[in-house]
Amino acid sequence: MKNVTMIVPCFNEAEVLPMFYKEIKRVIADCPDYNFTLLFVNDGSKDKTQDILKYLAERDRSVKYISFSRNFGKEAAMLAGMRNADADYIGIMDADLQHSPDLIPKMLEAVDKEGYDVAGSTRSDRVGEAKFKSALSAAFYKVINRISDVQINDNALDYRIMKRKVVDAIIAMPEKIRFLKGIYSWVGFNVKWFPHENRVRAAGETKWSIRKLAKYAIDGILGYTSSPLRIPLWLGIVSGFASVLLFLYGFIRMCVSSLWPAATYVMLLSAVLFTGAMILCSIGVVGEYVARIYTESKSRPNYIITETNIGMNMFASADETMTDAVE
Secondary structure, eight states, rough: OOEEEEEESSSSTTTTHHHHHHHHHHHTTTTTTEEEEEEEEHHHHHHHHHHHHHHHHHOOOTEEEEESSSSSOOHHHHHHHHHHHHEEEEOOOTTTSSSSSGGGHHHHHHHTTSOOOOEEEEESSSTSSSSHHHHHHHHHHHHHHHHHSOOTTTTTTEEEEEEEEHHHHTTTOOOOOHHHHHHHHHOOOOEEEEOOOOOOOOOOOOOOOOHHHHHHHHHHHHHOOOOOGHHHHHHHHHHHHHHHHHHHHHHHEEEEEEEEEEEEEHHHHHHHHHHHHHHHHHHHHHHHHHHHHHHHHHHHOOOOEEETTTOOOOOOHHHHHHHOOOO
């Protein structure tokens, strides 16, 4: 019997966890050929998430949890799960039921029976998602796929099941600022994609604000392309060309107009402001890369674990894992 660990990052998911637990237990009960462990990673939740995880773990030996000392982010939670998952197949899915557990049997069949290394899910629609956020997401992937060395599936979800060798390759990458969607593409392997309809959260509120999504996008761009470092060169070329045109314009005005002093002052001021803006933009781009170098050089851990029940009976037999769901 092969072992499967499903990693479930959690941040303030107390409202939806009981529903998620019932749903996934229903699905894995129909997969008798696999031994499942549910590994929840509590990413510094402020609600009753930790209490619910302890309650589940006390009554179901297949439930394991890791708790962080504070909120380190979903990327850190997924990394902690992969580092602590000792299984033949490792999956990742959200706790909010936007990722349907019903897809798990098909994904397992793809990696276990069909020879694929990864079974991933891809968004088939964006029903229920704000149009503005969808537009920003589409624009981000269009930009990063144009300038990056790797191509990222713009509709790919974190919901996937991977073979052990894929997870080993991912956790072997030492960078601190991680952009997993880029890492998935960078490591390669044979992937089978499953279309997945967009689903509304079963309960609770989304944790992805526009600010967090913007930071995530910046991490992705800076982590997988050095193209922004070439921006100062191109800005210098453009600003130099523009300054020549402004000089010629001012010279011509000076020769043919009686108002040449005023025109000259305006042109000079515009040129100075334009050049200053280009310099500041260039410094800002370089500064972002320097900041990443500084962060990586400190070698701080991606997360700090304060509590976990991993270490004994990581995998329980099928009959031991079956228990009543939280009411």
